[in-house]
Amino acid sequence: MVNVQILIIEILMAVFGLGILCMGLLVPRDSRRGIGYVTAVGLAVLLILAFVMRDASGVFLNSYIIDPFGNYFKILFLAAALLTAVCSFEYVEKTGMNQSEYYSLLVLATLGMMILSSSGELISLYLGLELMTITFIILTGFHLDNSKSAEAGIKYLLLGALSSAIFLYGLSLVYGATGSTVIKQIGFVVATNGASPALVLGTIFLLAGFAFKVTVVPFHMWSPDVYEGAPTPVTGFLSVASKAASIAALFRVFFVALPSLNSFWVQLFIVLAVLTMVLGNLVAIPQTNIKRLLAYSSISQAGYLLLGIVSFSVLGVGAVMYYSMLYVFGNMGAFMAATAFYNSDSSDEIEDYSGLAQRSPLIAAVMLFSLLSLAGIPPMAGFIGKFYLFMSIISRGYIWLAILGILLSMVSVYYYLMVAKSMYLGAPPEGSKTIRVNSSLQIAMVVSLLILFVLGIYPTPLTNYAMNTAVTFFMP
Amino acid sequence: MLSTSTSTLVFWFLTILIVASALAVVLLRNIVHSALFLILTFVGIAGIYILLNAEFLAAVQILVYAGAIAILVVFAVMLTRRGDISESNLFNKNYLAAGVLCLALFILNTFLIGQTFWTIKSGEPPLNNVGAIADAFLGRYVLPFEVAAVLLLVAMVGAILLARGVNQDQ
Numbered sequence: 001m002v003n004v005q006i007l008i009i010e011i012l013m014a015v016f017g018l019g020i021l022c023m024g025l026l027v028p029r030d031s032r033r034g035i036g037y038v039t040a041v042g043l044a045v046l047l048i049l050a051f052v053m054r055d056a057s058g059v060f061l062n063s064y065i066i067d068p069f070g071n072y073f074k075i076l077f078l079a080a081a082l083l084t085a086v087c088s089f090e091y092v093e094k095t096g097m098n099q100s101e102y103y104s105l106l107v108l109a110t111l112g113m114m115i116l117s118s119s120g121e122l123i124s125l126y127l128g129l130e131l132m133t134i135t136f137i138i139l140t141g142f143h144l145d146n147s148k149s150a151e152a153g154i155k156y157l158l159l160g161a162l163s164s165a166i167f168l169y170g171l172s173l174v175y176g177a178t179g180s181t182v183i184k185q186i187g188f189v190v191a192t193n194g195a196s197p198a199l200v201l202g203t204i205f206l207l208a209g210f211a212f213k214v215t216v217v218p219f220h221m222w223s224p225d226v227y228e229g230a231p232t233p234v235t236g237f238l239s240v241a242s243k244a245a246s247i248a249a250l251f252r253v254f255f256v257a258l259p260s261l262n263s264f265w266v267q268l269f270i271v272l273a274v275l276t277m278v279l280g281n282l283v284a285i286p287q288t289n290i291k292r293l294l295a296y297s298s299i300s301q302a303g304y305l306l307l308g309i310v311s312f313s314v315l316g317v318g319a320v321m322y323y324s325m326l327y328v329f330g331n332m333g334a335f336m337a338a339t340a341f342y343n344s345d346s347s348d349e350i351e352d353y354s355g356l357a358q359r360s361p362l363i364a365a366v367m368l369f370s371l372l373s374l375a376g377i378p379p380m381a382g383f384i385g386k387f388y389l390f391m392s393i394i395s396r397g398y399i400w401l402a403i404l405g406i407l408l409s410m411v412s413v414y415y416y417l418m419v420a421k422s423m424y425l426g427a428p429p430e431g432s433k434t435i436r437v438n439s440s441l442q443i444a445m446v447v448s449l450l451i452l453f454v455l456g457i458y459p460t461p462l463t464n465y466a467m468n469t470a471v472t473f474f475m476p
Numbered sequence: 477m478l479s480t481s482t483s484t485l486v487f488w489f490l491t492i493l494i495v496a497s498a499l500a501v502v503l504l505r506n507i508v509h510s511a512l513f514l515i516l517t518f519v520g521i522a523g524i525y526i527l528l529n530a531e532f533l534a535a536v537q538i539l540v541y542a543g544a545i546a547i548l549v550v551f552a553v554m555l556t557r558r559g560d561i562s563e564s565n566l567f568n569k570n571y572l573a574a575g576v577l578c579l580a581l582f583i584l585n586t587f588l589i590g591q592t593f594w595t596i597k598s599g600e601p602p603l604n605n606v607g608a609i610a611d612a613f614l615g616r617y618v619l620p621f622e623v624a625a626v627l628l629l630v631a632m633v634g635a636i637l638l639a640r641g642v643n644q645d646q
Binding site: 007018021023060061062063064101105108111112115121123124127128130131134135137138141142146153173177178179183196197198199200201236452 | 536542584585588597616617620622623624626627630637638
C-alpha cells in the first residue's frame with residue numbers, strides 16, 4: 001500500500017487549482033471577481049492546514065520527501081501566494097485580465113514550488129521547477145494589451161528555456177556519473193566512490209541552473225526586464241517565492257547529494273555571492289522605476305541568501321530559512337504598496353511617488369517600513385535576518401565577507417531612502433487626490449507590516465522554529 | 477540482437493547523423509530547411525533508442541517528435557513568416573564571440589567527460605519494455621508523471637490564453 005495520504009497538501013493544491021479553472025467556465029462573467037476571494041480563502045485554509053501539519057514527515061515512493069524543512073517552505077509559499085492573491089483583486093479587475101486563469105495559474109505555480117522544494121529525486125525536482133517556471137512565464141505575459149508585459153514574457157521564455165537546458169544537461173551528467181536520480185543515493189555514491197570529473201562538471205551546470213532562478217549575478221540578466229514588465233503582484237510573487245523554492249531545492253541537491261564536494265562549491269558560491277551583492281546594490285542606485293529598483297534590490301538580497309549557503313552549517317541553513325520567510329513579508333509589502341499606487345495612478349515611476357505620504361499615509365508607511373526591513377535597519381525584522389546570515393559566515397571565519405555585506409547594506413539604505421525622500425519630502429503633484437485602497441489590500445498591508453515589526457522586536461519563535469528545522473534537515 | 481561491432485558501427489553512423497543535422501539546424505539560413513533537419517535529428521535519436529533495445533521509445537519518438545512536433549514547427553514558420561524565407565534564420569553580430577565560447581566549452585566538456593571512468597550497467601534489457609515503462613510511470617514515477625500532466629495542462633491553458641489575444645471578452 002502506498003502512503004498517498006502524506007501528499008495531502010499537494011493533492012489539495014492541485015485539485016484547488018484545477019477547480020478554480022473550471023469555476024471560471026461556470027461563473028457568469030459579471031461575478032468573476034468572486035473567484036479572487038475564493039482563491040484567497042482557499043489559500044488561507046491551506047496555509048492553516050500546512051501550519052498544523054508542520055511536523056509531518058515521511059517519504060513517498062522513495063523519492064518525495066515530506067519533512068519539517070519542506071513543510072516550512074510550504075508555509076512560506078502559501079503565505080506569499082495568499083498575499084499575492086489579495087494584492088491582485090483590484091489589479092486584475094482593472095487591467096482586464098482573465099480572472100479564473102490568473103488565480104488558477106497562481107495556485108498551480110505554488111504547487112510547482114512545493115514539488116520543487118520537497119523532491120528527493122531529480123526527475124520530480126526538474127518537473128516541479130518547470131511547472132513553476134512555465135506558469136510564471138504565462139503570468140509574466142498575462143497583461144496582454146501591454147507590450148512591456150509581452151516583451152517580458154518572451155524574454156523569460158527564451159532565457160528560461162536556455163537555463164532549463166543547462167540544468168538538464170547538469171542533471172544528465174550527475175545521473176551518468178552516479179547511476180541514480182535519488183538525491184540521497186547520489187550522496188551515498190559520491191561519499192563512497194569520490195567525485196569524478198563528469199560529476200564536477202555536472203555540479204557546475206546545476207549551479208548555473210539554480211543561479212538563474214535565484215537571480216545570482218552573472219545569471220541575473222533576465223530579471224530587471226521581466227520584473228518590470230510582469231503584472232506587479234506577479235513580480236512580487238516571482239521575486240520572493242520562486243527564489244525561496246529554488247534555494248530550498250538547492251539545499252537538497254548540494255547539502256544532501258554533494259556535501260563531500262563542499263570545499264569545491266563553497267568557493268564558487270563565495271565568488272557568486274560577492275558579485276551578486278556588489279552588482280545588485282550598486283546598479284540599484286540609478287534606477288528610476290520602482291519595479292526595476294526592487295528587481296536589483298532583490299538581486300542583492302539573493303546575494304545575502306547565498307552567504308548562508310557559503311557557511312555550510314546548521315546556523316547558515318536556519319538563517320536562510322528565517323531570512324527568506326521575512327523577505328516574503330518585506331518584499332510583498334513593498335510590492336503591495338506599489339500595486340496600490342499603480343491601481344490609482346497607473347505609474348511605477350519613483351518620481352510620481354512624490355508627496356505620497358500626504359495622499360495616502362498607509363501606502364507610504366508600508367513602502368517605507370518594508371524597504372527599511374529589506375535594508376536591515378534595527379527595529380525591523382530584516383535586521384535580525386541579516387544578523388544571523390552574517391553570524392553564520394563569521395563563525396566560519398569569513399570575516400571579510402561579512403564586512404563587505406554590511407558595507408553594501410549601508411549602500412542599499414541610500415537607494416531605499418531615496419524612495420522615502422520622494423514620498424515624504426516631495427510635494428504631491430497639482431490636483432492630485434487622496435488614494436483609496438480597497439479594504440482587503442489594506443488589511444493585507446497592515447498585517448505584513450505588523451509581522452515585520454513583531455518579528456523585529458520578538459523574533460524568538462520564528463528563529464527557534466527555523467533553527468530547529470534546520471537541525472533536522474542538516475547535520476554536518 | 478546485433479553483434480557488438482555492427483552496433484558500434486551503427487552507433488557512430490547515427491551519432492554523426494545527429495550531430496551533423498543538429499548543426500545544420502543552427503547554421504542554415506533558411507528556417508524551413510532548419511526545421512527539416514530537425515526532423516532528421518529526431519529520427520537519428522529514434523535510431524539510438526532502437527540500438528538500446530527501447531523500441532517503444534523509438535516509436536514514440538518518431539510519432540511525437542518527427543511526426544507531430546516537427547510538422548507543427550513547419551506550420552508555425554509558414555503561418556508567421558514575413559519577408560524573404562531564404563534569409564529567415566540569420567546570425568547576429570555576436571557570432572564570433574559565441575562561437576569561440578562554445579568551442580571552449582565543448583573542449584572543456586569533452587576533456588572532463590573523457591577523463592571520467594563510466595560504470596556501464598551490464599545485464600539483459602527487459603524483453604517487454606512497454607510493460608516496464610508502464611510499471612515505472614504508474615509505479616515508482618507516478619508523482620513526476622502526474623506533475624507532468626498538470627504541467628502540460630498549464631502550458632496548454634497558457635498557449636490558448638496568450639494566442640487568443642486581447643479583448644476577446646468584450
